[in-house]
Amino acid sequence: MASSILTNASAMTALKSLNMTNKALETTQTRISTGYKVGExxxxxxxxxxxxxxxxxxxxxxxxxxxxxxxxxxxxxxxxxxxxxxxxxxxxxxxxxxxxxxxxxxxxxxxxxxxxxxxxxxxxxxxxxxxxxxxxxxxxxxxxxxxxxxxxxxxxxxxxxxxxxxxxxxxxxxxxxxxxxxxxxxxxxxxxxxxxxxxxxxxxxxxxxxxxxxxxxxxxxxxxxxxxxxxxxxxxxxxxxxxxxxxxxxxxxxxxxxxxxxxxxxxxxxxxxxxxxxxxxADMSAESTRLQALQVQQQLGIQSLSIANGNSQQILSLFRG
Missing domain, CATH: 1.20.1330.10 (f41 fragment of flagellin, N-terminal domain)
Structure with a gap:
């Protein structure tokens, strides 16, 4: 795969995944706080x-x-x-x-x-x-x-x-x-x-x-x-x-x-x-389990995004004597 300083495909993928996780986490937190899975x-x-x-x-x-x-x-x-x-x-x-x-x-x-x-x-x-x-x-x-x-x-x-x-x-x-x-x-x-x-x-x-x-x-x-x-x-x-x-x-x-x-x-x-x-x-038992899983996914997503952003720094090493 070609290396580019203009487009970081890995970071884009990691960011998209993290956003999806954050959205799901927000939904779960809303269900837990309100008690409804269908609140509106x-x-x-x-x-x-x-x-x-x-x-x-x-x-x-x-x-x-x-x-x-x-x-x-x-x-x-x-x-x-x-x-x-x-x-x-x-x-x-x-x-x-x-x-x-x-x-x-x-x-x-x-x-x-x-x-x-x-x-x-x-x-x-x-x-x-x-x-x-x-x-x-x-x-x-x-x-x-x-x-x-x-x-x-x-x-x-x-x-x-x-x-x-x-x-x-x-x-x-x-x-x-x-x-x-x-x-x-x-x-x-x-x-x-x-x-x-x-x-x-x-x-x-x-x-x-x-x-x-x-x-x-x-x-x-x-x-x-x-x-x-x-x-x-x-x-x-x-x-x-x-x-x-x-x-x-x-x-x-x-x-x-x-x-x-x-x-x-x-x-x-x-x-x-x-x-x-x-x-x-909302099924509070299921939502509690889902919350813990999503929190782990969020942490892994942040770490994945950090790694993807670090790939750009590796390109600098190619230009060092």
Whole structure:
């Protein structure tokens, strides 16, 4: 190979190799310092785009999780109130059965009934969370929706799913129409007999001053109630108790569904995090090994460049006598 003082091919090759090593070393050091092998779009546009979208979706799922927590609190509040109401109505039923005994002072029992009714009103009006009361209704009956999911289809379109609770089925009192509340509506005691007469015998438990009041007789003791009247009241209260139990079962099912969805969303967020990590996170063990190798290559490159630059000095020896 010809010797030249104008062109040092060996030095050029060594310099190019050293520059490549320095660039690779810089990349590795960036990955170690940031923890990402794909930290920006220029690293890998496809992976960066996927990761950015999925991180955004995970933020939306985090909001869904918060909404599920709020929904669970509302259902829990209604469920607690419903269970308390069941206990009180069960006690009312017991008092009415006791009132059917001959010679019992009905008026004293009625005082107990009045206290139990006041307790029912207190329970119903107190079962409120975040300004919403699903048991004491002011006429805005219907379905309550709880945000339960955030999904993205294969075409990239997003949608929000909800878990619905039928408040109509669990309303205990209604200030609008007494017929909308389990505790305020008329119950036909005649229809609850083994052999109904066909003549309606309506009773209701609470009078909360609904705009449209019940038309039957309030369940109360006057001191002169006959055994047949008390039996009719017991049948009506037993029907109310059955309806409360069914409503509590509905709330329990909603509570279980929300809890399951909450667990699913949490697991889904973890899975997405793992998936994104697999795309863009740096393998620190591999990067550490690569760093050490590149540092050695850098040192050898510098030495190689030094040797190549020294070759020019050897040409001077050719001109020495």
């Amino acid at each position: 779009a220029s690293d890998n546009a496809a992976y960066w785009s996927i990761a950015t979208t999925m991180r955004s979706d995970n933020k939306a799922l985090s909001t869904v999780k918060d909404a599920l927590g709020l929904g669970m609190a509302k259902v829990d509040t209604a469920y607690t109130g419903m269970n308390a109401a069941i206990d009180v109505v069960d006690e009312i039923k017991t008092k009415l059965v006791a009132a059917s005994e001959p010679g019992v002072d009905q008026l004293k029992i009625d005082k107990e009934l009045s206290a139990l009714k006041e307790q029912l009103i207190s329970i119903t009006s107190s079962a409120s969370f975040s300004g919403e009361n699903w048991l004491a209704n002011d006429g805005a009956v219907g379905t309550k929706s709880i945000v339960g999911s955030f999904t993205r289809d294969s075409a990239g379109f997003v949608s929000i799913g909800t878990l619905d609770v039928d408040v109509n089925a669990i309303t205990l009192t209604s200030s609008d129409d007494a017929a909308n509340g389990i505790l305020t509506k008329d119950i036909d005691a005649d229809a609850l007999q083994a052999n109904p007469t066909g003549t309606a015998d309506n009773y209701f438990l609470l009078n909360t001053g609904s705009t449209t009041a019940a038309t039957g007789t309030e369940i109360t003791l006057t001191g002169t109630n006959t055994g047949e009247e008390i039996s009719a009241m017991v049948r009506a209260v037993d029907s109310i108790l059955t309806q409360l139990t069914d409503a509590a079962a509905d709330l329990g099912a909603s509570k279980k569904r929300i809890d399951m969805q909450n667990t699913f969303v949490s697991n889904l967020m973890d899975t997405i995090d793992k998936g994104v990590g697999g795309l863009v996170d």
